[in-house]
Amino acid sequence: MPRKITGLYLDARTGRWIINRQHRGRRLFERTAFGEAERAEAEARLHQLLATEEAVSGPVTADLPFRLAALRYLESPQTKRDSSLERDRYAFVAWDRLIGSIPISHIHQGLIADGIQARRADGRRTGTIRREIASIRRLLTVCATEWRDDHNRPLILAVPKLYCPDFEDQARPHILTAEDQRRFLQQLPQHLAEMALFALHTGLRDHTVCGLRWAWYRGGAFHVPGRPTADGWPGEKSKRDHVQPLNRVARSIIAARYGQHPTHAFTYRGRPIGRMHNSGWKRAWSAAGLPIGPEIESGPHNLRHTFGRRLEERGIEFEVRQALMGHSSGRVTHVYSPVNLGRMLEALEMLTDEVAQQVAHKEKGLG
Numbered sequence: 373m374p375r376k377i378t379g380l381y382l383d384a385r386t387g388r389w390i391i392n393r394q395h396r397g398r399r400l401f402e403r404t405a406f407g408e409a410e411r412a413e414a415e416a417r418l419h420q421l422l423a424t425e426e427a428v429s430g431p432v433t434a435d436l437p438f439r440l441a442a443l444r445y446l447e448s449p450q451t452k453r454d455s456s457l458e459r460d461r462y463a464f465v466a467w468d469r470l471i472g473s474i475p476i477s478h479i480h481q482g483l484i485a486d487g488i489q490a491r492r493a494d495g496r497r498t499g500t501i502r503r504e505i506a507s508i509r510r511l512l513t514v515c516a517t518e519w520r521d522d523h524n525r526p527l528i529l530a531v532p533k534l535y536c537p538d539f540e541d542q543a544r545p546h547i548l549t550a551e552d553q554r555r556f557l558q559q560l561p562q563h564l565a566e567m568a569l570f571a572l573h574t575g576l577r578d579h580t581v582c583g584l585r586w587a588w589y590r591g592g593a594f595h596v597p598g599r600p601t602a603d604g605w606p607g608e609k610s611k612r613d614h615v616q617p618l619n620r621v622a623r624s625i626i627a628a629r630y631g632q633h634p635t636h637a638f639t640y641r642g643r644p645i646g647r648m649h650n651s652g653w654k655r656a657w658s659a660a661g662l663p664i665g666p667e668i669e670s671g672p673h674n675l676r677h678t679f680g681r682r683l684e685e686r687g688i689e690f691e692v693r694q695a696l697m698g699h700s701s702g703r704v705t706h707v708y709s710p711v712n713l714g715r716m717l718e719a720l721e722m723l724t725d726e727v728a729q730q731v732a733h734k735e736k737g738l739g
Contacts, residue, residue, distance in 0.1 A: 380418055382408055389414035394530070395425055436515075436527055438479065438508075439472035444519075445511050456507075463507035466491065476515055479508070480532045488536055495666075497543070501536045509534050543669040545677035548572075552662060553678075559656035563640045566625050567648055568675060570638075573622040573723055575679035575697055578648050578672040580608065584637040589626070593617045593713075603635070614698055617713055619720035648672045679723075688719045696720070 379393025379400065389411065391402040400421050406414040442464035446457070470487040471479060484505070491501050512534075515527040548556065553572070557565045571581050580596060583605055588594045597605060598612040608614055618626065629637055636644040649671045657670050664670055669677075676697075683693045692715050 377415060377418065380414060391418050391421060393418070393422075395422060398425065400425065435475045435477070437472065438474050438476055438511075439468055441476050441511060441515060441527075442468070445514060456510075459503060460507040460510065463504035464511070466494075466504060467508065476512060477528050479512065479534075481534055484508070484534060492539065497541045498536060498539045499542065505534050505536050541666075543667060545669045546663055546674050547681050548674060548678045552660070555660040556656060556662060559659040561652050561656075563638070563645070564648060564650075564652055564656070566629070567638050567645070568672070570622050570625045571648075571672065571675040572679055573619055573720065574616055575676050575683075576616060577609065577676060579606070580614075581672075582638060582645050582647055585635055586630075586633075586637060587635070589637070592623060608698070610698055612698075615713065617717045617720060619717065619724050621724050622720070682723055683719060686719075686722045688722070692716055692719050 379391055379395075381390045381392060382388075383390050383403075386403075387408050389404045389406045389408075391400060391404060391414070393400045400418075402417070402421065404414050404417055406417070446461055446464070467487060470490055471483065474483065488501055488505075491504070496504075509531065512528060512531050516529065516531050517526070519527050521527060546552075557568060560568060567581050570576075571578075574581075576584075584594055584596075585603070585605070588596055594616040596608060596614040596616060598608045598610060598614060600607040626637060629639075633639040633642065633644070638645050653672070654670075658664060662670065680693065680697055683696060688696075692712070695712060696716055696719060
């Protein structure tokens with residue numbers, strides 16, 4: 373059986389050979405006059421078209437190794453303000469031992485397949501590997517669209533399609549019961565217990581709770597910018613502005629902290645807190661007897677899952693739950709109208725009943 377040649381196909385309807393091949397970012401297509409028995413002539417025509425393309429566009433000069441391209445990307449002034457820069461840096465370091473010496477023009481799905489398996493062997497899950505591959509693709513996109521060689525040609529002519537299969541290894545969330553919540557908050561240091569309780573009553577993500585600024589607080593609600601700001605705020609995941617009303621539990625936590633720091637709502641020893649998921653959190657989670665393992669989520673995102681489940685259990689309508697979780701569709705123009713904000717606040721107040729408020733012992737002042 374003759375070997376298969378990429379870009380050469382026999383049309384079953386006409387019995388003629390078709391050339392259809394992507395080469396250097398351009399599509400080469402031709403319906404030849406050669407019949408099924410004239411395969412050699414069709415192959416020769418394909419190679420003739422490839423040679424013509426080579427002569428027109430010139431040789432590819434992109435022998436830049438991935439490692440040097442990554443360094444250039446990280447040091448470029450255009451990327452300094454990118455909120456995902458640290459994530460990109462982490463990905464490039466992780467993949468340096470896998471493809472660091474490979475020219476960027478040689479990177480393709482088949483090449484990174486072994487790297488994916490190596491990252492799996494390192495204990496990385498599908499979500500992490502996908503984020504790393506997205507960083508690699510961002511770098512290659514810059515090489516193809518922005519950077520040029522000495523002859524004003526792009527470093528690569530096309531961005532390869534890179535992906536990670538779904539290994540179905542996403543950790544399951546742990547929804548906190550009232551008893552889980554009581555034990556956990558008792559074990560947390562007070563500053564983390566306040567933040568955790570605040571998250572349980574707002575549904576905000578870890579990085580949003582940590583990043584809350586007093587400048588955003590007005591009218592009993594936080595007006596969170598969706599986009600990055602000059603003071604270091606990286607923006608929301610959705611990149612949409614978000615109005616977060618506060619129920620009486622959340623307001624009492626904010627009132628107790630007001631004035632402790634000039635810019636940030638949640639601090640520890642005079643400094644803003646970068647993340648809740650630190651060693652204090654992990655010790656408290658374990659001490660409270662909550663589940664631990666690769667198949668179960670044990671970080672602050674569980675608070676958001678718990679918040680969403682409690683809204684559902686209290687019969688809050690879907691549209692209001694969407695708005696409170698920040699999942700509302702862009703088609704909902706008036707999601708933050710006074711009427712809807714009122715409905716959102718009513719829903720949040722339903723979380724302040726006795727079951728939802730079982731918290732730490734009295735000396736923490738969170739009861």
